[in-house]
Amino acid sequence: MFSFTEENYLKAIYHLSGGAQKSVLTNELAEAMQTKAASVTDMLKKLAVKELVQYERYYGVNLTGKGKSEALQIIRKHRLWETFLVEKLSFTWDEVHEVAEQLEHIQSPRLINKLDEYLGFPKSDPHGDPIPDQHGKLKALPQVSLDQLKPGSKGTISSVKDDDPELLKYLEKIGAKPGKKLEVVSRESYDESVEILLDKRKVFFSKEVSKNILLVI
Amino acid sequence: MFSFTEENYLKAIYHLSGGAQKSVLTNELAEAMQTKAASVTDMLKKLAVKELVQYERYYGVNLTGKGKSEALQIIRKHRLWETFLVEKLSFTWDEVHEVAEQLEHIQSPRLINKLDEYLGFPKSDPHGDPIPDQHGKLKALPQVSLDQLKPGSKGTISSVKDDDPELLKYLEKIGAKPGKKLEVVSRESYDESVEILLDKRKVFFSKEVSKNILLVI
DNA sequence: GTAAAAATTTAGACGAGTCTAAAAAATTTT
DNA sequence: AAAATTTTTTAGACTCGTCTAAATTTTTAC
Known part of the structure; x- marks a missing residue:
């Protein structure tokens, strides 16, 4: 098409x-x-x-409506394939984006719906991004990025930017995955780096990194 | 590439x-x-x-050697994806060719080797065609097409042409799948249609169909 | 509110892969 | 073995997505 x-x-x-x-x-x-x-x-x-x-x-x-709907179908395919690669083929979350960029263009509604079923109709992909349903409906959570959170506030990581393998490897090492709870301890005014509590450990993130971590509060 | x-x-x-x-x-x-x-x-x-x-x-x-090796890699991908679609996503064998024509072009050696592993290193695809290994090695059986077999001879279906959905639906209905044994009963000299024994039933195939069924004898 | 800077569009070109029509080479017929 | 036919190649053109360079419009600065 x-x-x-x-x-x-x-x-x-x-x-x-x-x-x-x-x-x-x-x-x-x-x-x-x-x-x-x-x-x-x-x-x-x-x-x-x-x-x-x-x-x-x-x-x-x-x-347009048509354009948005088409975009959502492609995003649906991208996120389902990412989920497949991690869940079934045991890829790590930093390896999947590039391959999914290719797989998302495969034309076969039957394929994508069968894949969805095979994966158990997942609601979100390995990076926490929501997967649009067959009709392009997307369950968007109200998210805030970590760089905008004030010291003292708590939240749960809902998603992280999916297209930078180096960032993802780093977050994997730290344990900053979707679903993890965290609390902002302090923010350094000089460079806006942030100190957080994650799994009872103190962790520091640069502003650059904190912009790519999204939370629900 | x-x-x-x-x-x-x-x-x-x-x-x-x-x-x-x-x-x-x-x-x-x-x-x-x-x-x-x-x-x-x-x-x-x-x-x-x-x-x-x-x-x-x-x-x-x-x-050239390079060209052959490249062709075998693509055939490997095509056949592994066909196997995936049938084994894991429960596609029927007449539905898989068209989708595999697209999937075979995905560039990711890691993906295809993980897929191979996930499928348990299959030796042949749903139509009986052998799957080349990582190095492009292909285990080719000495095959004869059904239209060349003499009455009285027996054989086992090893593969059927994979790209004609109508043919495949027809063979599915009849039960003529790879692995099935059959015996040639007679051949009509007028139109070269052939009568065979399959699962103890008598079946007739036109010459056209019989050319697309390959056997090991 | 005009001048300088930045953003965007137009114009013309290119490579990949395709086409039609015509030319050239190979094959078949007689 | 020359003529007719078939197969293949060449020549020139078209679409898609891209580019550079130049022109135009919008935005920013003074």
């Missing part, structure tokens, strides 16, 4: 717009897609003709 | 050459690839530059 490239654009627009909430600018998209702004402009025109996005010259792009 | 298209050409050349045994002509390849002879010529030149084939103008093409 759609090309790999088109699917990747839709997915990137979905993520950058915070779930089709706000417009996405050409340069943001160019950076996310590792390409040039001129190429993005060309592609946005094509997606607009196919009614997958609303595109206004110089003012960025928004997903 | 190689594009989808290149991989599909290598696979087609492998099959049409009977496992890199003989040269493949431009028109055969054009028919197999559902494309035009001119396009095939263009692609063969590119594959020759990459040293995947030896191509001689007007005289067809042969796989």
Whole structure:
């Protein structure tokens, strides 16, 4: 139905717009897609003709209903495959993203629904991200990133950014996985690094890392 | 490493050459690839530059060692995925070919070896075709197609053509699966249809069908 | 509120893979 | 063995997704 490239654009627009909430600018998209702004402009025109996005010259792009629904199907596939790789093939959570980026483009509704069933209809993937259902319904939790939490507050890790293997290996070592509870002890005003309590141990995270850890409070 | 298209050409050349045994002509390849002879010529030149084939103008093409090895890797992936779909996701054998055509192009040696392990290192796929090992070694049985067998001879079905869902549904209904023993009762000289004994039942196959059933005798 | 800077789009080009139409080489027929 | 036929290749063009360079629009700075 759609090309790999088109699917990747839709997915990137979905993520950058915070779930089709706000417009996405050409340069943001160019950076996310590792390409040039001129190429993005060309592609946005094509997606607009196919009614997958609303595109206004110089003012960025928004997903249409059709575009959002397509993006969610791709995200569903990505997260189900990640779950399969970890649960069934015993991949570690830092290894799955790259392979899932390929698997998410396989065209077969039957395959993905059978896979969903085989995995027991999981609600979230190994990084804690929610898996959209067959109809594209997504159960989004109200999440806060760790860099925004005040000292004294407690929360449970709900998800972590899934596409940086080095970060994931580091968090694995520390034990900072979805489901773990933590408490913010203090924040250093100089560099905004943060000290937390996790499994009764004191742990320090740089601001950079803390931005990639999402919690429910 | 190689594009989808290149991989599909290598696979087609492998099959049409009977496992890199003989040269493949431009028109055969054009028919197999559902494309035009001119396009095939263009692609063969590119594959020759990459040293995947030896191509001689007007005289067809042969796989090089490198090309054969690449083709076998793709066939390995195709057959492992078919096995996965049937064994784990309970697809029927007529549904798997089309999806495996997509899955065979996923690039991840780690994935395919983990999948192999997860499936218990199967020796053949659901249609009876042998699965090459990690190093591309293929255990090829000496097979005869049913249309070449004389009345009175017995054999065991070793494989059936995997890419025609209608044929596969028909054979499923009849019970003609790999592993089943059969005996040729008679052949009608008029249309070369054949009468066989399968599970103590008499069954008739047209020549067309009998060409697609391979046996070990 | 105009000038400089930044962001975006347009114009023209390229490589991959495909096509049609025409030319060239091989094969078959007579 | 020359003519007719078939097969294959060449030439030139098209689409897709990309690029660079130049032009345009928006935003920021003064």
